[in-house]
Amino acid sequence: MNKITIIAGARPNFMKIAPIIHAINKRSDVSLTYRLVHTGQHFDEKMSHTFFQQLNIPEPHINLNCGGGTQAEQTAAIMVAFEQELLAHPTDLVLVVGDVTSTMACSIVAKKLNVKVAHVEAGIRSFDMSMPEEINRLVTDALTDYFFTTTHWAGDNLKKAGVEEHKIFFVGNVMIDTLLANRSKFKQPDFWSAFQLQPQSYFVVTLHRPANVDEPDNLKQLVSEIIENTNGKPVIFPIHPRTAKVLQSTGITANHLHIVEPLGYLEFNYLVEHAQAVITDSGGITEETTIMGVPCLTLRDNTERPETISIGTNELIGTNPKALKPALQKILNQDWKKGGIPEKWDGKAAERIVDCLIKL
Known part of the structure; x- marks a missing residue:
């Protein structure tokens, strides 16, 4: 061959x-x-x-x-x-x-x-x-x-x-190969100072699955729960333009909610590495948070990456917005599991x- x-x-x-x-x-x-x-x-x-x-x-x-x-x-x-x-x-x-x-x-x-x-x-x-x-x-x-x-x-x-x-x-x-090869090159996003971000004192949100973002009422409930239960700490939401339109239609805003455009790989992973926690519905991000030891909440009812839960820092909390409050409380109380690195x-x-x- x-x-x-x-x-x-x-x-x-x-x-x-x-x-x-x-x-x-x-x-x-x-x-x-x-x-x-x-x-x-x-x-x-x-x-x-x-x-x-x-x-x-x-x-x-x-x-x-x-x-x-x-x-x-x-x-x-x-x-x-x-x-x-x-x-x-x-x-x-x-x-x-x-x-x-x-x-x-x-x-x-x-x-x-x-x-x-x-x-x-x-x-x-x-x-x-x-x-x-x-x-x-x-x-x-x-x-x-x-x-x-x-x-x-x-x-x-x-x-x-x-x-x-x-x-x-x-x-x-192989995703971890890329993460580890580039970790030393992670770059602070341009908005870091403007939003007065401090390591381990802000949250990162990424949502893209239709079940979470296509229905305005559902997206509004999810974002409302995040806003209300993050203790006033900055919430950074790199958002796809399609999702941004849906969120805009809900009229929801908050002083500590920062909607930003999708970030480059090096900037996004800098943001994740220094976050207090990540709230996501992406499978790949749960792998990266596991390697970087960052608490992760997954807004899905199932996952194709169970090792990020059994070994890593991820927890599957489902799609019910009400599940966010107790999970975020554990993170704010620094009561989250430490997690380990899967084999190989x-x-x-x-x-x-x-x-x-x-x-x-």
């Missing part, structure tokens, strides 16, 4: 493929070459040249520009464009990461063309079929040849689904993946 096509469709994907590419580039002892394909699934204004520079990610060899449309339209567009790409640039292996539409769509195309597929973050499950990501995970793992897992639990999920053990490689978490979340997952690819 000499040629690998690496797929990225959204901003988190690039954070996952960056360490893999760095690990390939370090291996001068083998003739392993890669082609980086950006499907263009997410148009993100933060995915600028600066983003690639900050994280030392090479520019993609091609952008398929498959953004927009419904789930079906986007899946179809990616499949059509990637089939043409793969026919024009044959490869020995297609490597996909995470659980976005591009992950599933490119896996289907690869297998139809008899190309082997490797899945990074295989075996993760929320067991919630209302999540598009869960469908993407299940379809991708049904087609995958080589499974790279973040935890033993993910490997167990695959074995229960009938995957043979010799195809599963427990390598650790040590910044070397990508090296293990490349070692496996070379052996394969």
Whole structure:
């Protein structure tokens, strides 16, 4: 196996493929070459040249520009464009990461063309079929040849689904590779002084799941509970423009609630690392708070990353706004669990993946 096509469709994907590419580039002892394909699934204004520079990610060899449309339209567009790409640039292996539409769509195309597929973050499950990501995970793992897992639990999920053990490689978490590689470069956001922020004396909020942000009344209740139960401490809410419009329609404001635009990776993680706690509905952030030892409340009824709860600093509190008060009280009373680091979340997952690819 000499040629690998690496797929990225959204901003988190690039954070996952960056360490893999760095690990390939370090291996001068083998003739392993890669082609980086950006499907263009997410148009993100933060995915600028600066983003690639900050994280030392090479520019993609091609952008398929498959953004927009419904789930079906986007899946179809990616499949059509990637089939043409793969026919024009044959490869020995297609490597996909995470659980976005591009992950599933490119896996289907690869297998139809008899190309082997490797899945990074295989075996993760929320067991919630209302999540598009869960469908993407299940379809991708049904087609995958080589499974790279973040935890033993993910490997167990695959074995229960009938995957043979010799195809599963427990390598650790590539998102943590990126976090640890860039931690020394985290940057104070521009608004730090203006909002008079002090370490461990403010809260960070990120919400993006439709169940939390699409209904004005529900979003209003969640934000009201956060405002009322953070003891007047600054609450920093980097917010997507779509969510901002919904929040604006509720008319809710508070002196210590600061709505800011989405931040770059280095600025956002500086904010998280120094926060008293994070309130989120994102899975990836629960991994980062676990590594940085920051208390985390997840506003969801399930999680595909249970290790952030059983080992890390995260707690799943559900989607009922009333669950926020007792959880925030524990944080303010400094009564939160300390948490530990899951096995192999040590910044070397990508090296293990490349070692496996070379052996394969």
